[in-house]
Amino acid sequence: MGSTTTGGGRVGVHRPRLADHAPSSTAALIVKIALLAVINALGVYGVLAAYAVGDWGIAGFVGLATLTADYVYFSRRVTAGKYLLPGLLFLLVFQVYIVFHTAAAAFTNVGDGHNLDQPRALEHILAVSEKRIPDSPLYKVAVVTGSDGTLRLLATDPAGKVTLGGEEVTEGIVRDGGGKAVEVEGYRTLQLRDLVTRQEEVLALRVSLGAQGALRTQDGVTGFLARPTLRHDPAADTLTDVESGKVYQASSAGYYEAADGTHLTPGWTVNVGFDNFARVLTDTRLRGPFVSVFLWTFVFAALSVLFNFALGLLLALALNKPGMRGRNVYRSLLVLPYAVPSFLSALVWTGMLNQTFGFVNLTLLGGADVPWLNDPWLAKGSVLLVNLWLGFPYMFLICTGALQAIPAELNEAARIDGAGPWQHFRQVTLPLLLVSTAPLLIAAFAFNFNNFTVIYFVTGGGPNLPEAPITLGSTDLLISMVYKIAFGGAGREWGFASAMSALIFVIVAGISAFGLRRTRSLEETYA
Amino acid sequence: MRAWFANTGWRHLVGLLALVFALFPLVFVISASVNPRGTLTASATLFDGASLDNYVKLFTTSTLPYTRWFTNTMIIAGATSVLTVLLAASAAYAFSRFRFRGRRLGMLGLLLVQMFPQVLGAVAIFLLMARIKGVFPDVGLGTQWGLVMVYLGGAMGVNTFLIKGFFDSIPHELDDAAKVDGATHTRVFFTIILRLGAPVLAVIGLLTFINTVNEFLVASIILQSPAKQTLAVGLYTLISERLSANWGVFAAGALIGAIPSVLLFRFLQRYIVSGLLRGSVKG
Numbered sequence: 001m002g003s004t005t006t007g008g009g010r011v012g013v014h015r016p017r018l019a020d021h022a023p024s025s026t027a028a029l030i031v032k033i034a035l036l037a038v039i040n041a042l043g044v045y046g047v048l049a050a051y052a053v054g055d056w057g058i059a060g061f062v063g064l065a066t067l068t069a070d071y072v073y074f075s076r077r078v079t080a081g082k083y084l085l086p087g088l089l090f091l092l093v094f095q096v097y098i099v100f101h102t103a104a105a106a107f108t109n110v111g112d113g114h115n116l117d118q119p120r121a122l123e124h125i126l127a128v129s130e131k132r133i134p135d136s137p138l139y140k141v142a143v144v145t146g147s148d149g150t151l152r153l154l155a156t157d158p159a160g161k162v163t164l165g166g167e168e169v170t171e172g173i174v175r176d177g178g179g180k181a182v183e184v185e186g187y188r189t190l191q192l193r194d195l196v197t198r199q200e201e202v203l204a205l206r207v208s209l210g211a212q213g214a215l216r217t218q219d220g221v222t223g224f225l226a227r228p229t230l231r232h233d234p235a236a237d238t239l240t241d242v243e244s245g246k247v248y249q250a251s252s253a254g255y256y257e258a259a260d261g262t263h264l265t266p267g268w269t270v271n272v273g274f275d276n277f278a279r280v281l282t283d284t285r286l287r288g289p290f291v292s293v294f295l296w297t298f299v300f301a302a303l304s305v306l307f308n309f310a311l312g313l314l315l316a317l318a319l320n321k322p323g324m325r326g327r328n329v330y331r332s333l334l335v336l337p338y339a340v341p342s343f344l345s346a347l348v349w350t351g352m353l354n355q356t357f358g359f360v361n362l363t364l365l366g367g368a369d370v371p372w373l374n375d376p377w378l379a380k381g382s383v384l385l386v387n388l389w390l391g392f393p394y395m396f397l398i399c400t401g402a403l404q405a406i407p408a409e410l411n412e413a414a415r416i417d418g419a420g421p422w423q424h425f426r427q428v429t430l431p432l433l434l435v436s437t438a439p440l441l442i443a444a445f446a447f448n449f450n451n452f453t454v455i456y457f458v459t460g461g462g463p464n465l466p467e468a469p470i471t472l473g474s475t476d477l478l479i480s481m482v483y484k485i486a487f488g489g490a491g492r493e494w495g496f497a498s499a500m501s502a503l504i505f506v507i508v509a510g511i512s513a514f515g516l517r518r519t520r521s522l523e524e525t526y527a
Numbered sequence: 528m529r530a531w532f533a534n535t536g537w538r539h540l541v542g543l544l545a546l547v548f549a550l551f552p553l554v555f556v557i558s559a560s561v562n563p564r565g566t567l568t569a570s571a572t573l574f575d576g577a578s579l580d581n582y583v584k585l586f587t588t589s590t591l592p593y594t595r596w597f598t599n600t601m602i603i604a605g606a607t608s609v610l611t612v613l614l615a616a617s618a619a620y621a622f623s624r625f626r627f628r629g630r631r632l633g634m635l636g637l638l639l640v641q642m643f644p645q646v647l648g649a650v651a652i653f654l655l656m657a658r659i660k661g662v663f664p665d666v667g668l669g670t671q672w673g674l675v676m677v678y679l680g681g682a683m684g685v686n687t688f689l690i691k692g693f694f695d696s697i698p699h700e701l702d703d704a705a706k707v708d709g710a711t712h713t714r715v716f717f718t719i720i721l722r723l724g725a726p727v728l729a730v731i732g733l734l735t736f737i738n739t740v741n742e743f744l745v746a747s748i749i750l751q752s753p754a755k756q757t758l759a760v761g762l763y764t765l766i767s768e769r770l771s772a773n774w775g776v777f778a779a780g781a782l783i784g785a786i787p788s789v790l791l792f793r794f795l796q797r798y799i800v801s802g803l804l805r806g807s808v809k810g
Contacts, residue, residue, distance in 0.1 A: 025711065028711075028713065046662075046663070049662050049663060050662045053661055053662055055658065055661060055662050058658070058659070058662050079625055079627075079712060080621040080622075080625035080627040080630075081621075081627075082621075082713075083617040083618060083620050083621035083625075083716070084617070084618050084621045084633075086614055086617070087614035087615065087617065087618045087679075087682055087683045087687075088618075088683075090614065090676065090679040090680045090682060090683075091637075091640065091680055091682075091683050091684075093655075093676075093680060094645075094652070094655075094676065094677050094679065094680020094681070095640050095641075095643065095645070095648075095680040095681060095684075096640060097651075097655065098643075098645070098648035098651045098652055098655065098680070099640065099643050099648065101648070101651035101654070101655070102643075102647065102648050102650070102651045105650070105651065311545075314541060315541065315542070315545055318537070318538040318541040318542060319538060319542060321535065321538060324535060324538060326539075326542075330542045330545075330546065332793070332796075333546055333549065333550065334542075334545055334546065334549050335792070335796065336549060336550070336553060336789070337549050337552075337553075338792070339737075339785075339788055339789040339792035339793070340553070340785045340788065340789060341737065341740045341741050341758075341759075341784065341785055341788050342741050343741050343743055343759045343762075343763070344762070344781040344784060344785055345552065347762065347763065347766060347777070347781070348552050348555070348556050348778075348781065349552065350770075351559075351567050351570075351766075351770065351774060351777075352552060352555060354567060354770070354771075357566075357567040357568040357571065357771050358567070358571070359555050359570065359571045362568070362571035363571045363572065363573070389548065389549070389552065392545075393549070397799060443685070446642065450644050450646060450647075452646055452743075452744060453741060453743060456743070456744075457743075457763065479644075479646060479647065482646075482647060483646070483649070483744065486649060486650050487649070487650075487748070494650045497650060498650065498651075501647035501648065504647060505642065505643045505647060508642050509639060509642045509643075512642055
């Protein structure tokens with residue numbers, strides 16, 4: 001390994017002095033210290049802000065990052081780190097952390113109905129099950145709001161004692177004619193209109209009074225003592241319905257479940273091991289659609305690269321004749337599809353291929369009724385066509401560049417040896433072209449494997465497969481399937497979506513690593 | 528005549544056919560954007576009348592914050608591409624010019640991590656941004672700077688590789704000579720490497736800009752209020768609500784939205800091929 005950091009010692013021609021050492025480094029030092037001062041100030045602020053809301057993870061990360069920055073930029077021994085640190089920090093938070101978070105979620109059932117941890121889910125279930133204790137005394141209450149905007153309950157018990165959020169208050173109270181406390185110093189009392197608009201918050205107000213139960217209100221005017229109708233037994237981790245005697249047992253599925261199979265909501269997040277991965281193979285209703293999406297993803301990526309490369313190459317060959325008239329006009333117009341943002345082009349194609357109103361059916365085909373986007377096979381063809389339109393200019397550019405890099409002597413030699421045009425192309429041009437464009441073709445494959453834009457904007461994944469238990473269409477790629485599982489309508493299953501994400505990652509990384517190794521560009525990169 | 532066709536004529540034939548294929552959607556959009564009725568059905572007839580109604584609607588309809596979407600997109604894409612180039616170029620400089628422990632491993636790690644597209648981590652990104660919002664509301668969920676930060680997470684990765692390939696081809700003798708003359712490594716980076724590497728930096732900046740303008744998924748989950756959204760999210764919502772009725776307005780918006788990318792592309796096109804091929808294949 002040649003060390004370049006100490007690479008003095010080269011004897012050679014005289015060069016003008018590039019750097020005037022002393023003054024520039026003084027100025028640089030001042031800038032550096034000023035920048036680091038700002039970073040440290042921000043760091044301290046960040047730690048304090050995170051500490052204030054009790055987020056220890058963020059506080060720790062910001063603190064550590066600030067200390068690392070100080071060390072890296074003041075130490076004389078670290079050089080490469082000075083250039084790597086900024087990018088690395090973003091990479092750590094928004095890429096590495098995201099990868100690990102996703103990988104961890106892949107082994108859980110997190111999603112709608114399973115978002116909380118168990119203690120919080122239990123708390124929620126108990127609070128929801130609370131009912132007024134029969135014949136318990138009624139309180140007179142007012143809902144007040146402090147300077148931080150959160151609501152509190154100002155309650156007057158039957159004996160006239162006043163409490164605010166459970167704490168007794170004796171001073172600064174304004175009472176109405178009936179002895180009810182209606183205002184307290186430092187707080188604003190909510191009027192009827194506010195009570196209506198903030199109804200959900202009012203209903204959720206709850207002041208625990210220990211063994212007595214909890215003070216709650218339904219209208220913001222009268223309060224009552226309530227007690228959960230479910231009793232929790234911490235030792236057995238069961239919930240018993242006091243009225244019906246039904247017992248709910250905490251199950252491994254992340255629910256309190258009764259013997260008859262009914263369960264209480266919400267559930268909580270539990271570890272499910274490899275269930276999410278196994279599910280696509282064991283769930284018979286899911287298996288068929290998943291396999292077809294899986295295969296189509298490969299077919300789509302492979303055919304996209306093939307078609308785009310073929311058309312790009314044909315055009316590059318056709319327009320690669322020196323002195324041909326209008327060559328530059330062709331070139332600059334042909335790359336236009338690549339320059340237009342692809343989400344716009346994809347949406348334009350959706351409109352053009354529309355079955356009833358689209359330009360293609362109405363004008364080009366004179367009023368035909370071809371279901372371009374609504375027939376499973378035609379839709380597959382349509383997305384490939386749109387992707388060809390979007391992608392061929394890129395391949396055209398690459399092929400043109402690669403063609404021009406082929407040494408002229410080689411072409412000359414082939415001609416002298418009497419090679420015909422086809423032979424010349426098969427045995428000289430194509431092999432050379434493939435060698436220099438292989439890494440980019442692999443990258444294009446990986447890109448199209450996850451080409452969410454085309455699918456989502458052109459067909460939305462449709463037309464839908466009727467037999468699939470989740471909304472899946474015949475043009476869905478794995479990536480749009482993940483999107484639908486994670487964000488599509490009801491029953492979002494983040495754990496399952498994460499497992500699919502992890503799977504895609506492994507496939508794409510595997511293919512790319514294999515391909516890059518084959519082209520040996522990996523070794524060259526490390527030279 | 529036959530000889531002319533075999534030699535040159537077929538080239539023009541292929542070129543013209545490709546031009547028709549490449550340009551007819553663009554002609555269709557231009558025609559739809561000046562169509563006075565502004566529906567998808569009416570747009571099927573090319574250049575059936577000409578009016579600027581759709582453009583006027585685009586900028587005057589109060590429920591349609593097009594100007595905001597446009598400026599948001601430019602700011603977000605501009606900031607992301609400039610910062611991406613800076614982060615990736617300095618990392619590439621470190622990998623190209625310094626030998627340090629963990630260099631090989633670091634590059635392998637980068638290669639691996641960047642193969643995880645952010646789209647796949649959308650859920651985790653949403654949860655993380657919601658958590659950041661709790662501590663730093665100005666850069667958390669729902670803010671444009673938050674979105675830029677998320678994009679910067681993908682700044683290294685493949686960009687670093689392409690730039691490093693290019694930097695490797697800048698002769699080491701140049702930095703050595705400067706160092707003999709007393710230049711620090713910072714000065715070498717800013718005065719020699721960044722200047723000579725301008726072609727590849729232009730390419731990466733351009734591609735990042737276009738990719739950011741295109742990005743839909745992460746933008747749609749982070750920016751929720753319509754006035755903060757980007758063109759991709761806003762225009763998609765516009766025509767997913769009423770595809771046919773909003774078509775003319777959409778076409779006008781799409782044309783204007785495409786202008787910055789097309790101009791940048793025209794400007795930097797000559798660098799693209801050399802930058803990509805030189806960076807990935809070396810020599």
